[in-house]
Amino acid sequence: MLLTSLGLTLLLANSVAGQSIEGLGVSGGRGPRGGIGDDAHPVRRPQALITDAKIPIAPNTTRQLAPGPAPRLVLHNRTLSTCDNRRAVLIDSSTGGAQQEMLGFGHAWTGSTVSVLDSLDDDVFVQVMRDLFGQEGNNMNFMRHTIGSSDLDGNQYSYDDNGPSFNQGEPDLELANFDLGPHGRAMAKMIARMGDVKGDVFLFGSPWSYPGWMKHNNLFIAPNLNEGSYSNIMNNSFNTKYIPQAIQYFTKYVDAFRDHGVTVNGLTLMNEPLNAQGGYPCMFLDAADEAAILAQGLGEEMHNRGVKVMAYDHNTDQPMYPLRVAQGAPEYTDMAAWHCYQGSVANYSVIQDFHYAYPDKLQFMTECSNYLPEAGSDNWSVAQNFIPPVRYGASGATMWVMATDPDFGPHSPYGGCAGCLGSIIVNSSTTYTKTNDYFMVGQFSRFIRRGAVNYKVLEGVEGTTYDPNWFDLIAVKNPDMGWAVVFMNNLGSDQDVVLSFTAGGFEWEGTIPNATVVTWLLPSDQIVGQSGVLPQASGTAVSGTGTGEGRICSTTSSVASSSSAPPTSMLEPVPHTTHTIAADGRSSGVA
Template sequence: MTIKGQARRTVIQRRAFLKTAAIAAAGATTASRSGRAQAATQIQWISTTESAPWQTRPLREAGWRWDTLDLQIADSPTGGPMQGFGGCFNELGWTSIALLSEADREAVFAELFAPGKGASLNLCRMPVGANDFSRGWYSYDETPGDFALEHFSLANDQETLIPFIHAAKQHNPHLRLWASPWSPPSWMKKNGFYAEAVQFPGWPPNGIRPDQVGHEGEDMFLQEDRYFDAYARYFGKFIDGYRAQGIEIETVMPQNEFNSAQPFPSCTWTPEGLARFICHLGPEMQKRGVNVFFGTLERGNPDLLFRTLADPEAARWVRGAGIQWAGKDAIAVIRRQHPELTLYQSEQECGDGKNDWNYATYCWDLMRHYLSDGATGYMYWNISLLPGGVSHWGWPQNSLLTVNPTDRSYHWNHEYYLLKHASHFIQPGARRLDLDGTMEDALAFANPDGSTIVLLRNASSRERAVDLIVHGERISGLMPPDSFNTVQIGAKQN
């Protein structure tokens, strides 16, 4: 026999010798190589393809296949504990879900938020005032020069965001929230206007004048102590007002996408301007037991964060950072240089309103990138929209579900199932596990309950076999063509 033939025979013999889990629809029992029975280990394999979401699959018999991929999962975890997964409570999310029947609304909220049922969302974002998916522009105090904030009011949110969040908390009372503004009240800005750019071609005009246009690298917030002080107290009244409604907000970030002059609510800041404001914001939030994070950072330049942290007074208040869009290119450096900071992926890129499968596969790449590089919170963007997903300012975007206003029906989109493949299984407190082997398109986590979660992406147009080595045991399965897969090994029951 040739050396090549001997090597192949050795591989075949080794694969045959390693015993795998017995096939079962929802689980299997592993056995030791010596044949002595071990305690039963529950194994669940869930797959999603474009045409068949959330399908339970059997394991496969062990045995050599020429195209089998292998994945060795480390026993010891790395990185910080997962904080959770969620979306953003936008006004257009509520106005679309509100069209559903009471029974359908309850089903939607249970599927999104009830622990252990569906997506199990536990960590969500909300705006401070209007954002690009609100019904229109508003702030909580548009009275010019009202430094005493005598006209501060949450009346707008009583119609939308407050009932939206209460409906979610009915199914998850322990839901965690963080918040950021898209724009301060217009009278606190140099241009006296909520936006900083003209509308894109084909979008409805926003009424901005040429002299009101802002630019990246410019502090459009008025850099005076009296404005900083009033704005910090504005945040405080926001926290207090929501607390009076039974809604706790645990973290704030000073500005969404502070480098971006947008045709919808926005405000550009320099890192030094943010540092000056954080020195006022931090003490106000400390009074209320609320954390301050830096962000959100939408550029791939970590120095934008480091320049803010160079101010020692600002740095003492910053507990974490929100990172989105091109900020993904900065997260690895930030994690290495500031491992003490909690990092959130604060907004998954939002698509084009088509909600197609191709974009869902791109979003898997985003998820794997952020979670591999240190994000411990992962936020989807729009929870619900009407068909086409067009905002008040004309931008079509994707959403977890789409509500049809004609017959008041709804359906879950591909990105919902992708998010669920992670959020349903990965528990708060889970820690990432390092991987090795020929199966590179994967993530793995160790849950606090002792279970191991493995996420697998088969981008191939054909079925692929994969062998997982978990705690010395081999688990073999088949990934459908062009699929997302989650394998749960261990204690958690579903």
């Protein structure tokens, strides 16, 4: 039965706040490849990293992961004078404020990604992999990939089509014709090379469709097929008589990727299981059928292989779907996955609702895309779909399509996203561009370590995703016991912030510029205590009692709207916005 309101209330009252990532089949991310904030690389001085929301019209015209004025310690023996118009941010740093552990942030491997990265010269490919996964790059460690083709793939296929096309094959009851095929093998081999750069990535797979013969497929061929039309698949849904074959299909896929040196850590049974439009790489999969596939053998097979199962993998407007899966296969439903495409904005509070019902199951935002962004406009897509999910209880997030060509492809001829922006645009065999999305993802993946703990934000958020102006943030304590606090300021003016914690410790203050995403890296109280009062940050106006350690006041003027650009004097060079690799292998061009 579904939960009654009384039962949900009791679960809310008795639920345990924290959720652990222990046992996910990946390393803890705290070794030499973990990055700043892990046990081996503690934060020793406060830092601020800024990415402007504005999509640059030309290189080097906006801040992109650029150092900014560092936050400073608050000293209580001075007057507030002209600096008392501050935004108070309060974090519940008590045991009761500790929420979920963080797994990571990243992107999606798609057919388009494999195709365009494979076109790069090898030394350029090595560089882009370092930019994406290296500790000096975006350090991504939570990645999705497509099982078979998706809409971001120029070739439509499954791993067992057994016929002339991906929707016209004959039943293969023994899966004798299972084969990754040339495109599947290319993806597996490229993902294996990701491991050469970063060895602790959590990788999960999602199919856009099962083989066509596993579906209720009444095929209708349009009479004008040769005039640009295409086959229309009606009743595009899973046929439950093929549950045994579906179990074999996923099992063979995990084993085949392992044979290519790729460990699959997680799985969703269907990308967007409520999407069944004809002529599109998709398939309807009812929640009861998803639970049945797990309960009748797939759950056990996956757990025997160390693979965690994520329920749902679709929009937040149908929150009962993952609950139904978890009720039908509770021991095999490890996680829940959510997408952002609920109208104009997603309602991520459903993550909190699911947590009340299943406090031990992790959750993630597994897909959102930035559609046809325009140069000169503000881009909040990553921040709007990374910060709220984490604040409501998600342990990580992935954006859609990691890399494309300049025409947002290759993509399916049958439909799909013809304008989804990736982190990387491959321009030629020797050049690629890092987009604004690349730097926005980096605000999270570079500084929030695996095993970090998210804490409740009690004060400081203003507005919601439904409002035109909005100030939001998340605060996580990294394994080094320091803090990574990610702010999003879309209020229309610079915000002077004072950050404090309920369980004591030091207070910090600084300015979050308008129309930016800013990450503060704060050293642990122990390191601050050992080093004493930190020096005054440059570029700030100070007021106080003459000690030289007053609070920060913004020296920049507030701007009229969130689309205004920052002053030119505050801009910092954007390193390697576009790489041109010379014949000798050295990077040239934009520096």
